[in-house]
Amino acid sequence: MNFRTKLEAAWERSGSLLCVGLDPDPAQMAIADVAAFNIAIVEATADLVCAFKPNVAFYEALGPERGYEALRRILAAMPPHVIKLADAKRGDVEHTARAYVRAFYDDLGFDAVTVSPYLGHDSVAPWLERPEKGAFVLCRTSNPGAGDLQDLAVQTEGGARPLYEVVAGRVRAWDRHGNAGLVVGATYPEEMRRVRALCPGMPFLAPGVGAQQGSLAATVSAGLDARGAGLLVNASRGGTYASKGADFAQAARAAAQALRDEINAVRDTVAARGAP
Numbered sequence: 001m002n003f004r005t006k007l008e009a010a011w012e013r014s015g016s017l018l019c020v021g022l023d024p025d026p027a028q029m030a031i032a033d034v035a036a037f038n039i040a041i042v043e044a045t046a047d048l049v050c051a052f053k054p055n056v057a058f059y060e061a062l063g064p065e066r067g068y069e070a071l072r073r074i075l076a077a078m079p080p081h082v083i084k085l086a087d088a089k090r091g092d093v094e095h096t097a098r099a100y101v102r103a104f105y106d107d108l109g110f111d112a113v114t115v116s117p118y119l120g121h122d123s124v125a126p127w128l129e130r131p132e133k134g135a136f137v138l139c140r141t142s143n144p145g146a147g148d149l150q151d152l153a154v155q156t157e158g159g160a161r162p163l164y165e166v167v168a169g170r171v172r173a174w175d176r177h178g179n180a181g182l183v184v185g186a187t188y189p190e191e192m193r194r195v196r197a198l199c200p201g202m203p204f205l206a207p208g209v210g211a212q213q214g215s216l217a218a219t220v221s222a223g224l225d226a227r228g229a230g231l232l233v234n235a236s237r238g239g240t241y242a243s244k245g246a247d248f249a250q251a252a253r254a255a256a257q258a259l260r261d262e263i264n265a266v267r268d269t270v271a272a273r274g275a276p
Helices: 003-014 034-048 056-060 064-077 094-107 121-128 144-150 163-174 189-198 216-223 248-273
Strands: 018-022 051-054 083-090 112-115 134-140 153-156 159-162 180-184 204-206 231-235
Touching: 003 083, 003 134, 018 034, 018 083, 018 248, 034 064, 034 248, 051 056, 051 064, 051 231, 056 064, 056 083, 083 094, 083 134, 094 112, 094 121, 112 121, 121 134, 121 163, 134 144, 134 163, 134 189, 144 163, 153 163, 159 163, 163 180, 163 189, 180 189, 189 204, 189 216, 204 216, 216 231, 216 248, 231 248
Parallel strands: 018 051, 018 231, 051 083, 083 112, 112 134, 134 180, 180 204, 204 231
Antiparallel strands: 153 159
């Protein structure tokens, strides 16, 4: 099964565009066992989401035994129909990129990875060579300093355009297998609208809802594709740390369900208008 088919099946099966981030912060966790904590979150929310997104930095920070062993156990607990998305933001020269590809796709078994395009096509191409795997390329990210580089005007044949629009166009051209996506932050809905116009059929990973205070309604309205999907709306800290008590998994489920329902309400509103 190619990546896009699996992603569309995940959207359809769950009735959800929600992606839950699994970023273990020992200071916020209700229990100390990283694997047990996140497996409980996975089991509590798996029917409400299209994807889980572990940020590998949080596992690397715990050391190889505690961190990566926990990550492997968490990945094994995820049902096969849910997308396993590594938030790794890798970007390096081609032969190094191929080593990263083996690590994330073959060894760890992720379905998709976030990738930096700064080194150009040859650094991104290895991530897109396998139709059954996907790469979400950083385009217009959610952090406050994103515009330092991503908004810089770039001269093209059609005139000056911000760099993030040039990135979107390049990724669209590189997408031979239909397995490329873009990372477009929920904190910048107008930019998301412009990227959606450039890449009407490409899936977007949309971080920034919740702790970064991105507007959910504006994000979903701007980012939906013509079929009312096309988004993975990521929520991390606001859901996984909804409670520090023994009910942490139930609290995470309640938060995920509320967010999924809010996303779907916006989808219904957009559908009623007749266009995204």
